[in-house]
Amino acid sequence: MAQTAGVLVGNGVVLTLGDDNRVIEDGAVLIEENVVEELGTTAALKAAHPRADFIDARGGTILPGFICAHHHLYSTFACGIAAKPSANFVEILENLWWRLDRALTLEDVELSALIPIARAIRAGTTTLIDHHASPNAIRGSLDRLADVVLRAGIRASLCYEVTDRNGAAGAEEGIAENAAWLERVQADETGRLHGLVGLHAGMTVGLKTLERCVSLMHCMDSGLHVHVAEDQADQEDSLGRYGQRVIKRLRAAGGLGRRTLAVHCIHLDGEEVDILGETDTIVVHNPQSNMNNAVGAARILDMIQRGITVGLGTDGMTSDMKEEVRTALWLRHHEHHDPRVGFVEVAQMLTKTNPLIASRLFDAPLGRIAVGAPADLIVSDHVPFTPIGPDNVLGHLIFGVCAAPVDTTIVDGQVLMRHKELQTLDWTEICARARRAAPATWGRFASLA
Numbered sequence: 311m312a313q314t315a316g317v318l319v320g321n322g323v324v325l326t327l328g329d330d331n332r333v334i335e336d337g338a339v340l341i342e343e344n345v346v347e348e349l350g351t352t353a354a355l356k357a358a359h360p361r362a363d364f365i366d367a368r369g370g371t372i373l374p375g376f377i378c379a380h381h382h383l384y385s386t387f388a389c390g391i392a393a394k395p396s397a398n399f400v401e402i403l404e405n406l407w408w409r410l411d412r413a414l415t416l417e418d419v420e421l422s423a424l425i426p427i428a429r430a431i432r433a434g435t436t437t438l439i440d441h442h443a444s445p446n447a448i449r450g451s452l453d454r455l456a457d458v459v460l461r462a463g464i465r466a467s468l469c470y471e472v473t474d475r476n477g478a479a480g481a482e483e484g485i486a487e488n489a490a491w492l493e494r495v496q497a498d499e500t501g502r503l504h505g506l507v508g509l510h511a512g513m514t515v516g517l518k519t520l521e522r523c524v525s526l527m528h529c530m531d532s533g534l535h536v537h538v539a540e541d542q543a544d545q546e547d548s549l550g551r552y553g554q555r556v557i558k559r560l561r562a563a564g565g566l567g568r569r570t571l572a573v574h575c576i577h578l579d580g581e582e583v584d585i586l587g588e589t590d591t592i593v594v595h596n597p598q599s600n601m602n603n604a605v606g607a608a609r610i611l612d613m614i615q616r617g618i619t620v621g622l623g624t625d626g627m628t629s630d631m632k633e634e635v636r637t638a639l640w641l642r643h644h645e646h647h648d649p650r651v652g653f654v655e656v657a658q659m660l661t662k663t664n665p666l667i668a669s670r671l672f673d674a675p676l677g678r679i680a681v682g683a684p685a686d687l688i689v690s691d692h693v694p695f696t697p698i699g700p701d702n703v704l705g706h707l708i709f710g711v712c713a714a715p716v717d718t719t720i721v722d723g724q725v726l727m728r729h730k731e732l733q734t735l736d737w738t739e740i741c742a743r744a745r746r747a748a749p750a751t752w753g754r755f756a757s758l759a
């Protein structure tokens with residue numbers, strides 16, 4: 311960075327989003343160190359800061375970076391893999407994910423992270439909340455992910471998916487990995503790392519393990535990150551083994567609350583939805599994954615209407631929130647047989663709720679361009695070719711920005727991609743390394759029962 315002169319991103323239409331929701335035509339954003347210092351017109355800021363490193367948005371849109379509220383970086387090597395066809399969700403877990411995760415080494419964990427994080431930067435995703443599993447390489451796995459996160463320069467909340475499906479020792483190691491990670495994060499000064507306590511799902515976690523994870527969460531003042539009722543199988547297991555539905559079981563264990571992420575929440579009854587509201591628990595919707603797995607559609611509009619915080623994630627399907635938000639919107643139209651429903655609610659999952667979730671976790675005002683806020687912003691190639699103002703920002707977002715490539719990505723004041731050139735990662739090298747490692751990973755995958 312050009313030291314004290316700062317970075318000036320200008321010659322674009324600035325969308326601040328956030329509470330201000332300003333639209334600045336021919337606007338510019340001055341970044342100093344890691345925060346937004348000033349907003350205004352390009353001409354005014356250029357005149358006032360002639361020495362700043364100028365990034366020309368070339369008429370495009372300057373807006374806050376996107377946030378992904380649920381990701382699985384470890385899913386990378388599933389691209390093109392030969393997995394047995396699966397007839398239902400449990401078979402998908404058994405035939406694909408629970409074999410791929412066991413095939414991963416620490417080296418694979420690193421490579422699996424590099425690819426989707428590079429793609430996140432390219433897609434303008436500046437913060438992601440990951441849910442990691444590598445049962446044969448647990449210890450140190452979150453540190454390996456963190457190395458990639460810091461090298462790349464994005465922000466990430468990490469956790470290890472604890473499960474009892476690999477025996478007591480596996481569960482123990484998973485809990486220890488979360489504990490070590492949370493300790494590291496408490497001492498972290500980069501502002502780019504965060505930790506949650508990961509659990510795979512109620513159906514793979516017994517009483518003792520759940521109790522220990524909840525205890526760790528309270529002890530470290532964190533939250534759980536857990537798949538909830540993604541399929542009816544999770545409810546059937548919970549009712550069969552514990553005589554309670556999933557959300558009631560999590561509440562009884564003390565695992566819900568304002569920092570807990572309940573991911574999917576598709577097969578819930580009304581009482582469970584009420585409990586999510588009462589406990590201010592965060593729900594994360596992942597429409598592409600849900601449709602791909604044919605597990606149903608979460609009733610997110612009902613939840614949002616009841617005041618529940620419903621964010622948007624990709625579940626490892628992509629790092630691109632632009633395609634995920636559009637999918638979420640089309641799903642609502644399709645599901646309700648009504649093209650009028652859901653537009654504002656869904657668009658605001660990306661512009662308001664995901665920022666709220668990230669700000670709550672990272673304890674910083676993320677997902678907005680505001681003076682004093684961390685400088686996490688992007689330049690989109692979307693040149694507004696129709697009128698734009700505070701009232702139709704969401705229309706330009708869904709049908710303009712989300713349909714256009716990202717040109718420049720900045721996190722915490724650091725330029726991670728400049729005019730489509732990655733600055734911190736070498737895409738060609740990353741792909742070559744992954745391509746070299748993948749055959750051995752796939753070989754281990756094929757040999758696992």
Ligand SMILES: [Zn+2]
Pocket residue numbers: 380381382441537573625626
């Ligand atoms: Zn997931």
